Amino acid sequence: MNDLNSIQGKSALVLGGSRGIGAAIARRLAAGGASVALTYVQGADAANTVVDDITRAGGRAIAIQADSANDDAIERAVATTKETFGSFDILVNNAGVLAIAPIDEFTTEDIDRTIAVNVRAAVIASRAAARVMANGGRIIHIGSTNAERMPFAGGAVYAMSKSALQGLAQGTARDLGPRGITVNVVQPGPIDTDMNPAKGPMAAGLIPMLATGRYGHADEVASFVAYLAGPEAGNITGASLMIDGGFAA
Known part of the structure; x- marks a missing residue:
């Protein structure tokens, strides 16, 4: 069984860690004993709330303002994490954007933003982390079940951008x-967050596609x-792993 404290003393950077899945990851890594840096773009209050939650529970955390579409901002976030905590062990690339439109109506601006945040940022963050990361470190990208199944127009x-993470990881x-x-x-498949709430406008169409019949939780x-950040997962690498309630089954 995975020990809750198996990442005790490690340091982590969660890109896009102020809300939703990213905030849940930051809190969970901190609960396991890791010192956590998390980035946000505009939601300073939300980011500071996560930091406060972690510190009140006895952990260490900082919030860093950084747009994942900006290469320099990502590299500064990596450097700040290393400087603040003295090591760099875990990178979680959770920042992402979602734009939906038929391909013949998709704007170039939305294409560029999607690739910048969902793909290029993952490459830049991986490069920066690899240069300072301790041996035995972990890089974890948050992709999407839509890399495997895109059942709606x-x-x-978006699906293309998440599929790119598979090749990058391999x-x-x-x-x-x-x-x-x-x-x-x-x-992940559909997860109950502000972006796609379990009682939101997309839920009625998505729930019937889920083998579990429900949205997942952050x-x-x-x-x-x-688990992937811990020592027991040391022989899992280059893998794209579903947590999607059977959406792609």
């Missing part, structure tokens, strides 16, 4: 494997990430 660019796993660094993608994704 308008999601082509290649990076080869690059970093000799150092004991694992690289994986966690692919804490369930966070628990999965925490």
Whole structure:
């Protein structure tokens, strides 16, 4: 059984950690004993709430304002994490954007933003982390079940961006494997968050596609990430792992 404290003394950076899945991951890693840095773009209050929750529980956490579409901001976040906590052990790339439109109506601006945040940021963050990460570290990308199944119109660019993480993880796993660094993608299905609430406008169409008949919870994704961040997952790498309630089954 995975020990809750198996990441005791490690340091982690969660890109996009102020709300939803990212906030749940930050709290769960901190509960396991990791010092956690989390980034946000505009929601300073939400980010500070996560930090306050962690520190009140006896953990260490900081919030860093950083837009994942900005290469320099990502690199500064990695550097700040290392400088603040003295090491860099775990990168969770959770930042992402979602734009839905038929391909013939999709704007170039939305294409560029989707690729910048969902794909390029993952590459830049992986590169920056690899340069400072301790041997035995962990890189975990938060992808989507839509990399495997896109059952509705308008999601082509989003699905493409999440599929790209699979190739990145496989290649990076080869690059970093000799150092004991694992690289994986966690692919959630519909999760009850502000972006896609379980009682929101998309739920009626999505729930019938789920083998479990329900949306997932952010804490369930966070628990999965925490397992991959720990020592028991040291032989899992280059993998894209579903936590989607059977959406793609």
